[in-house]
Amino acid sequence: MKKILIAGGAGFIGSHLCDRLLDRDDVEKCVVVDNLWTGLKENLDHIRDPRFVFKKSDIETFRTSERFDEVYHLASPASPPWYMAEPKRTISANLMGAFRLLDLLVDNGRFCFTSTSEVYGDPLVSPQPESYRGSVDCTGPRSSYDESKRCTEALLFEMQRTKGLDVRVVRLFNVYGPRTRRDDGRAVSNFLTQALSGQPITVYGTGDQSRSWGYVDDIVDGLERFFWRSPHDYRGPLNVGNEREISVLDVAKYVSSLTGGTPIVHKPPVPQDPTNRRPDLTIARRVLPGWECKVPYEEGVRRTLDWFQEGWKPSAVA
Template sequence: MQRRILIAGGAGFLGSHLVDRLLRRHDVEKIVILDNLWTGTRGNLAHIDDKRAAFVEGSAESFATDERFDEILHLASPASPPWYMRDPIRVIQANVHGALNLRNLLKPGGRFCFTSTSEVYGDPLISPQPESYRGSVDCTGPRSSYDESKRCTESLLFECNRVYGMDIRIVRLFNVYGPRTRIDDGRAVSNFIGQALTSGVLTVYGDGRQSRSWGYVDDIADALERFFWRDHIDYIGPLNIGNDREIAVVDVAEYITKLVPGTRIEYLPPVPQDPTNRCPDLTLARKVLPGWSASIPYETGVRETLEWFKHIVRTSEAVPLAPAPVFLDR
């Protein structure tokens, strides 16, 4: 069967990696890449030379077409705190209203895939977090637009499944990094690399011993491919996807200072409410996706990301950097 696929947020960091993988499929007739270029960039798709791929500049919540799709992937949302905190209403629109709108474009029997987030766990009281953990999110707080719109979209899609039998797949992504992250993304790895390549001073907040679980984008896209593409599956989600190896923020910073000569670390006061940990319980992922693991060590991933950023810095006239104070990965 030749399939038509819509990927919303397909010009984004993770979205564009999924587009690359969709184009490797032989059962795909057409891919509509929908993106309003809020955080996505045309550059992320510049390498694509495939007649099956069609880019449409537009938003998930308002996109209209007579076309219907066999598979819809909804990734249309910024994922970095400085970005989603800047325009929270639009984040809620992109996620919830986006899902409400896009589901109407699904063929009967089609599949709707959604990238939710570990932020549905809020500031977790347990670690690692299994999918059954109900979370600790302040639904009135300054980070809630992202957390709550992802939670609400999960609810919406599970109801679409329960009430209308819609085929859904929902993952909860933990921190992802790698090539095609925006240099002004605002999260730790890209910040450190951006700083190393420009000012030479890497800012670490607090003592830097707070840990993060960073998943390299190839590992994460590999998991999504295994979960989203599969036609018959017993478990539709929510499924934690990430790297469960916890690394101290300062270890990554130190590693980057070794890779880029002449750089140094500067310690600044801790960011308020910066969570001390967020780590996936991957028990279910290992069961649902046999053979998959986040196996790329951070040293390899950081080196690859650094090479990519070097290329971007060389080829860009203006390199925007995230404004300080920068929010570290949650």
């Protein structure tokens, strides 16, 4: 039986991962540590499992005498306006968080980390294979996130090389779906929040920049397979995302069509916004046979709209 810690488990992806972890019958205890910076306690309110424990704390300073068989490190904001506002805290969450989690792991325990396609920066090759070294400005406004993810990967793979640490590192591409914050600040959430508030949909720049939009159920299915379910000995880094590339403008138009023709307005482009991002899934297909992103974006956006509407009370708009 396993004791498990999920740092950032109240977040958008973290809370979905908790649901999957609690489906396992070899889990004795499942502790979420989250400071609720970008995570939301309500993402976990549906959990009634006696094995589940929530602790409100920064992960860097989380105090416990327990040790865990598996740790899942998702403690980081993931949306540019959030990490750009508090870059020092972002670096601390990722990197000092990783140092603390290493201390909380039993010998031979497993360390699972959600890195990001942002390690590729504004990529000069498309799609991006895991071997692509990236094009990141380490002095730029996105660097707190991009570089702390890169450095945390370095820490973990070097702990594997020198100490035999059992690591699993994924690089997540864009993810959307239910439990996204309404004030998340990224495209799908922005568009839906704007449309539901009767405001025009805002597209930064031309909207020609493309993203690989992965519906959260598909992405978390990939995490589950890679982190514990599929038999394989690949440690990562592993791209997990949707290889279907859609422009930001196409998503805006689709949300507009779903919401009675909400108007679309353009604003100046965001600094160092990547022009494209698309996973090379060659390794994922080998390591996770049978896994794929099944939910088309039209279906995923409709489901996310439904979820936004269900919770659309004045209090939830804040």
